[in-house]
Amino acid sequence: MNPTTTTPKTLGSFVEDANKGRADYLRRVLSPLVDRFRRRQELDGRIERPADSDVTLLREIADVASTFLFEMGRDQQARALREDIDAWIDAGLDAKPAFDRSRDTFTVVPNNAEMFFLGAVYATNSEQPCGHRLDYFYAQRHEPTFVTSIAEEYPHPNNVVQEVILLAGSEGFTRGNCLVFFPENIAAAEKIKEQNYAVFFFSKFQAIHEEIGVAAAREVMTPESVILDSEGMDPYGCYEARSLWGYLHDRAHFSGKWPIGDYTLLKMNWFIGVLEEIKVDAKAILLAHSTSMPYANELLAMILVERLFRYPLEKEAESNFDAATGVFLYSWFHAAGALQVSDGRLAIDREAVLALLPRLVSEIEAVENSADTPDEYKAAAKAFVYEYLAPGGDGRRYRFLPYQDILRSRSSHLAEQAPLDFSNPVL
Incomplete structure (x- = not known):
């Protein structure tokens, strides 16, 4: 016995049509830019001997991603992303990236809401070799109804778990076996004090x-x-x-x-x-x-x-x-x-x-x-x-x-x- 109906559901039936359209836009526009940039990076996120074209590309990525976040209504996250990228450019792309602001403004979203993140991330178990390269993902949270019932019967003292359907992303999240996104995996100057979110790409x-x-x-x-x-x-x-x-x-x-x-x-x-x-x-x-x-x-x-x-x-x-x-x-x-x-x-x-x-x-x-x-x-x-x-x-x-x-x-x-x-x- 299981909680599904006799007619198997598809994951896509739970995804909002508008989110499918936004995902298509990101796959066409943002994915090629981020994938091109991350191939220039070392495992620690630096670019050895960065060129002006690298800075230009990163600014273009920042424009697309921050605009997308503003359109989602995530103004604070959009500003944090711009500040993180500006600080990295000012320090030089041959310095390790630090996305503390982006890490700390990403939050748990309500069930069935969309989410977006861009930053230097260690995408665990993705295509090797893994490193703190630039990556993004766009997803819709979907917690099955019966899991919500289990959570009510067996409560969690600090439930920041977010099961999600991955809709679009760069190579770190879309190639290979990465199933998780945690704040401790984000390249940052300061270590986290507590885990405020845990995203799982269970799709x-x-x-x-x-x-x-x-x-x-x-x-x-x-x-x-x-x-x-x-x-x-x-x-x-x-x-x-x-x-x-x-x-x-x-x-x-x-x-x-x-x-x-x-x-x-x-x-x-x-x-x-x-x-x-x-x-x-x-x-x-x-x-x-x-x-x-x-x-x-x-x-x-x-x-x-x-x-x-x-x-x-x-x-x-x-x-x-x-x-x-x-x-x-x-x-x-x-x-x-x-x-x-x-x-x-x-x-x-x-x-x-x-x-x-x-x-x-x-x-x-x-x-x-x-x-x-x-x-x-x-x-x-x-x-x-x-x-x-x-x-x-x-x-x-x-x-x-x-x-x-x-x-x-x-x-x-x-x-x-x-x-x-x-x-x-x-x-």
Whole structure:
């Protein structure tokens, strides 16, 4: 049972016609300008030996984007963008960009409202190599009705989650697997004090999940243990299920001794973050199953497939934060006996996984509870992560051990495919 009607809905049916028209304008006018500019940038956002043409192009981008924001009625955001770009030009484009004003004037919007952002952003898991390059996106927020009901029954202490349908954007957001936009990913002079918004491009998820994650799972797992619940869903049902995952995941970040609302910067520590992501996903699964929420089985399948089979395929996986969560999760379940490798294939005992999740949460929370200071917490998290991941070298956070390499060896060709392209979404 799920909340959709018997007639599958399409994502496009929830998008305002006027927004579709504005998206078409941005794809024709703004996307080519931003994509041309970002190709001139280094990974830290600078342009080495900038030319007058670079300044001219950036001013044209600023004109188009700020005018668009004024027409949206986002006057403060439009002025902030102009000030950020003017300051960068004044400092020289060979200086690192800082979009503090734009970051701090972007806000949560009401459900079904449009949103726009342009700035230097690290678009996580987009086409490699990622960096703090200029990017923009235009989207419409859409929170499924049943997720709103779940939020009322299981409230979030600081709900800034925004599930969105991506309508237009530059290459960082439209090529590759970037599903998130957080204030901490924006190039800025000052670090954030708290996370005031979290945008999730869940309209991209089904293609990413099925064409990479599910495809990899089918190649790695034994035929009798392949997890199929999240495969072949109707597009809107998949969006609903992914939105449920996003809400429960974010809600769980505010639990435990070191809740993210009070310790935002601390949770950005690499080792703490690996454990945190695993813990909150485990809590999301447990809550969904213990309360018989819609999509509980699909949620479990999505999380296992994404963490175990898609994330480890990311390029430079030994430094990639998301990939590390998958390798850790695989290694922990392998040690606990819920995963078995035979003849080069992986068998997963799903019931054993569900039964072991409370223990996994307890072990991670024991790490949190063992520390009384941030430094103690960082040290304890690092030690626990390295119980299951082997320390890396040459700047890598960890390295794959032979028994872990199954997560990428059989399906390595998927990582070499051209990035998925969302530049012209079918709505």
